[in-house]
Amino acid sequence: MHDDKQLVRETLNGSKDAFEMIINRYRTPLFNYVGRMVNDRELALDLTQEVFIKTYSSLHQYRAQYKFSTWLYKIASNLVIDMWRKKKIDAFSIDQVGPNDGERISMDIPDAEPSVDRRFELTEARRKIEDALQRIPAHLRELFVWRHVNEFSYEEMADIKNLPIGTIKNRVFQAKEMVRRLIEEKS
């Protein structure tokens, strides 16, 4: 199986098949990331296409010492931010600095009492998570999606965002607790 760097080299040498393989490898995870960031299927489709087009046109700038997926998601993240800026979407800027950055998490959401703690069915739990995800700040939602949907390590996320690993972990924990709190509040 071709690795990403080899496919990039072949694409730069004129192979269409190589870039098609890159698309097929990353289209679903990218679409799922972008989709959850914009929460609109058609817009997510357009943006996912734009990510690949931007990647293709910038491929000569890619440096092999970096992981290709990290570089690709950096492009995707910037395009999502640009789209929001163009549309002047105000709520929860994706690149804003979180309120608890650099601090230990102090947000301890009180757990429901065991007697009322419902072990709701997994499907229902997923639906509630999806719903709550759309109500947390975008810069936390992005990390939540990368961690749980795209299954990135903290190191990979730190590379994409150019942030210390500690900050990334803190934000991911914060995102999880916030989603849990929203689910608890709604139940």
Place this chain on the structure above:
Amino acid sequence: MSCLDIEQIHLYLDGDLGPERMSEISAHLETCSACRGRVERRREFEEAARSLPLWELPRDFTRNLMARLYPEQAPLRTWLVTAAAGVSLLSVVLFTFFLLTGDTLGSLLLQISRGIPEGLHTVSVWAGKGLTLFSALVTVIRQLGQLILQGLGLLTSVLNPQVQVGLILLTMIISAGIFLGLRRVFHSGDRA
């Protein structure tokens, strides 16, 4: 050991602590039901969060994107499909003409040039035959054309252009072979 804070719980669930610290927490969880409950609820949450359903892309996503990235592909394929459909249609017309008349268009033109009155007569007879069969032939050709276009559309989406050109050439050679072979058979019948 004191009860776990939220960060410790998440680090524990991630397995992101040293082995000694992991053992300490595991031991604490055996004796502290409050912490055990908090860890379990977060473990269930993690399980649900890690299995969120994937959004499915349309099947033609890659094809559409490749057409945007490599725009010369689309005109090439369109040209190939049009050319192939044209060649196929012409083959059908010539073949039908040959079956009806036992002659080729070339020889018809030769006859016309040799004697216009005789040629006109021949043409009018053929035109009568042709008109009778025209409507039926149009239906057949249209359906055949649609089938050919569908087949070629499928073929061009799967094969690269070089292979496509090769296949079209091969089809033309085989068609010509069949045409000439049938012509020989018909002519031997005429002689007999």
